[in-house]
Amino acid sequence: MFEKILIANRGEIALRVQRACREMGIKTVAVHSTADSEAMHVRLADEAVCIGPPPGRDSYLNKAAVISAAIITNAEAIHPGYGFLSENAGFADMVKDHGLTFIGPSAEHIRIMGDKVQAKITAKQAGIPVVPGSDGAVPDENAAVEIADGIGYPVLIKASAGGGGRGMKVAQTRDDVRESFKVASGEAKAAFGNGEVYMEKYLAHPRHIEIQVLGDQHGNVVHLGERDCSLQRKHQKIFEECPSPALNPKQRDEIGKVVTTALKKLGYYNAGTVEFLYENGKFFFIEMNTRLQVEHPITEMITGLDLVREQIRIAAGMELGFTQKDVEFQGCAMECRINAENPRTFAPSPGTITGYHAPGGRRVRVDSAMYAGSKIPPYYDSLISKLIVQGSTRNECIMRMRRALHEYVIDGIQTTIPLHQAVLDQQAIMDGAYDIHWLEDFVAQWVKDSPAKG
Ligand code: MV4
Numbered sequence: 001m002f003e004k005i006l007i008a009n010r011g012e013i014a015l016r017v018q019r020a021c022r023e024m025g026i027k028t029v030a031v032h033s034t035a036d037s038e039a040m041h042v043r044l045a046d047e048a049v050c051i052g053p054p055p056g057r058d059s060y061l062n063k064a065a066v067i068s069a070a071i072i073t074n075a076e077a078i079h080p081g082y083g084f085l086s087e088n089a090g091f092a093d094m095v096k097d098h099g100l101t102f103i104g105p106s107a108e109h110i111r112i113m114g115d116k117v118q119a120k121i122t123a124k125q126a127g128i129p130v131v132p133g134s135d136g137a138v139p140d141e142n143a144a145v146e147i148a149d150g151i152g153y154p155v156l157i158k159a160s161a162g163g164g165g166r167g168m169k170v171a172q173t174r175d176d177v178r179e180s181f182k183v184a185s186g187e188a189k190a191a192f193g194n195g196e197v198y199m200e201k202y203l204a205h206p207r208h209i210e211i212q213v214l215g216d217q218h219g220n221v222v223h224l225g226e227r228d229c230s231l232q233r234k235h236q237k238i239f240e241e242c243p244s245p246a247l248n249p250k251q252r253d254e255i256g257k258v259v260t261t262a263l264k265k266l267g268y269y270n271a272g273t274v275e276f277l278y279e280n281g282k283f284f285f286i287e288m289n290t291r292l293q294v295e296h297p298i299t300e301m302i303t304g305l306d307l308v309r310e311q312i313r314i315a316a317g318m319e320l321g322f323t324q325k326d327v328e329f330q331g332c333a334m335e336c337r338i339n340a341e342n343p344r345t346f347a348p349s350p351g352t353i354t355g356y357h358a359p360g361g362r363r364v365r366v367d368s369a370m371y372a373g374s375k376i377p378p379y380y381d382s383l384i385s386k387l388i389v390q391g392s393t394r395n396e397c398i399m400r401m402r403r404a405l406h407e408y409v410i411d412g413i414q415t416t417i418p419l420h421q422a423v424l425d426q427q428a429i430m431d432g433a434y435d436i437h438w439l440e441d442f443v444a445q446w447v448k449d450s451p452a453k454g
Contacts, residue, residue: 001156001316002026002077005103006070007041009081010060011139012386013294014041015369017079020308029073031066033059035377040369047073054379060084063091067098077101077315083381086291087114103315104292107272113288117160117198123274123285126262131277131284133200144181145174147199154202157184161192163287165235170202203284205435206277208232209244210289211259212299214310215269216320223256224299224307225329231423231439233346238416238439239423240295242302242332245394245432246278255283260324269295270314271307277436294337294386297367301333301390329391334404336420338368338385340376343419344447350378355411359404363390376413384415394432398424422446 006029009015014030018041021028030045042048049069052059059065070078078095080086092107104110113119117137122215124130132148137160148155148171157180159167167188169180181197189195207230210430215221228244229237259274273289283450296307305327310320339351345412356372368385376384389404391397405421426442430436 001318002030002101002312004046004073004075005077005079005228005312006031006066006073006075007045007059007067007079007081008085009079009083009172010036010039010041010369010380012367012369012383013081013083013292015044016151016367017046017081017265017308020306020312023306024309024312026312029069029075031060031069033379035375035379038373038375040371048289049073054377056084056379057369060179063088063094066091067094067100070095070100071098077099077103079103079311079313080291082291082294089114096175101315103270103311105268105272109266109272110290111269114163115160116158116163116287119288120285121200122266123262123288125155126265128258128274128285129283131200131203131286134198137196137198141178141181144197144199146175148174148177151201154204156200156202157181157197158200159184159188159192159194160196160198161188161194167191167197188376192407203277203279205437206279206284207244207246207434208275209247209278209283210273210275210293211255212293212296212307213259213268213272213274214307214314215263215264215268215272216318217313217317218319219264219267220320220323221260221268222307222320222324223260224303224327225252225256227295227298229295230434230436231438232436233439233443237295238337238339239335239420240298240398241332241394241397242298243329243332244278250251251281256298256324258283271311292384295335296387297365297386298333298335301363301365302329302331303327304330331392333388333390334397334401336401337416338387338408339382339416340384341382341416342411342414343416344443344451346416348378348382349414350376350382350414352376352411353412355408355409357407359387359407361404361407363400364404365389370410380381384410387420395430398430419443419446422450 004027028046050064083089089107089111092102095102158168171177171180185195212224231239276283353374358366365388389400
């Protein structure tokens with residue numbers, strides 16, 4: 001096992017990884033920008049190295065600075081958290097080339113899944129159901145029209161280098177397809193340096209359901225069930241729950257088997273998430289994330305596993321200590337992402353937290369690096385806390401989340417807590433009857449009905 005790990009991240013996820021390390025008796029090295037000198041992830045680490053000025057590209061995204069910090073502190077492995085360098089295949093290669101271990105999948109798997117056309121071809125070949133569409137990249141405008149006619153309208157044009165909703169265009173007609181193809185490939189070329197696009201049937205009202213997996217370097221792969229992440233705004237998730245209110249145990253079992261069989265075939269290891277759109281009882285693969293995800297704690301709540309501990313054990317070459325049969329799901333869990341934002345406009349609200357009191361009590365977990373006096377710099381994303389609760393039933397979970405939100409005091413900045421409170425009062429949420437469009441529609445109405453505070 002590693003004796004010392006460098007954590008190449010900041011905020012709550014840096015702290016989350018530190019917690020797993022400390023519980024495993026592993027020493028931790030924090031890295032930080034000059035904006036984060038006073039941050040909790042720096043204070044609680046065994047050692048800390050300043051790696052550059054505030055902007056991410058000059059610090060947390062600076063590969064050479066991060067690797068140098070690992071070398072001078074004698075760290076043996078690097079955990080990237082999520083975001084920043086977590087899905088950067090070049091970084092994973094560089095870590096390995098310096099004799100260090102990247103705590104994540106192989107650079108090759110990161111590379112394949114980072115290219116959305118390759119990812120889809122790979123998933124399909126491995127037996128995962130995909131959205132009907134072009135077989136791979138669409139070469140030109142005329143091909144685009146021909147393929148769209150075959151798929152049936154509306155169609156969606158997606159950038160191969162995009163993902164997470166970046167570079168998507170809906171086309172309702174043949175003329176739309178011609179126009180959207182040009183615009184989409186031009187934009188993709190400008191934004192990602194790669195103009196390749198592909199096409200899919202547009203699914204009008206799906207849910208976003210993702211399957212969590214863990215694989216070791218000995219060919220074992222298990223799935224840890226699904227998370228329903230349909231509540232998003234501008235492709236930012238704000239609330240997640242598991243199990244999905246839309247699935248029954250048989251469906252879970254079936255999609256879980258399909259996914260684990262496929263990933264065994266691919267030789268995938270470490271943590272991963274296979275993302276699906278789910279509509280009319282059917283699953284359609286869209287992307288795979290080759291990292292630990294923000295919302296991993298809800299899976300931990302209902303499985304009793306520590307995903308970061310498993311990631312570290314896997315990276316150290318150990319076998320998974322359990323099989324699929326050992327994985328049991330206990331009740332329900334939900335996560336509210338608390339962002340330093342205006343809850344109606346979602347404008348960032350950086351500043352100083354003047355007063356802070358986190359909720360506690362039974363089956364409540366708060367993953368945050370905030371404290372009274374915390375400064376929230378304007379340079380990074382606005383997630384400041386994740387409030388996670390578990391309940392024996394879905395209703396118990398909702399009641400517990402409401403009471404935990406009521407207890408949460410964050411003074412000095414604006415947060416998305418009032419939005420979560422409003423969302424959890426909606427009948428559609430209580431019924432579990434929502435899709436990927438529900439939240440945006442709700443926010444529009446909510447802002448109209450209660451424009452000021454409340
Ligand atoms: C789609 C889709 C409808 N049909 N693909 C957006 C993020 C990216 N990962 C995939 N996305 C979508 N792909 C087909 N064929 C609708 C979306 C989509 C979406 C997906 C998940 C969660 C929220 C979303 C919001 C708008 C659009």
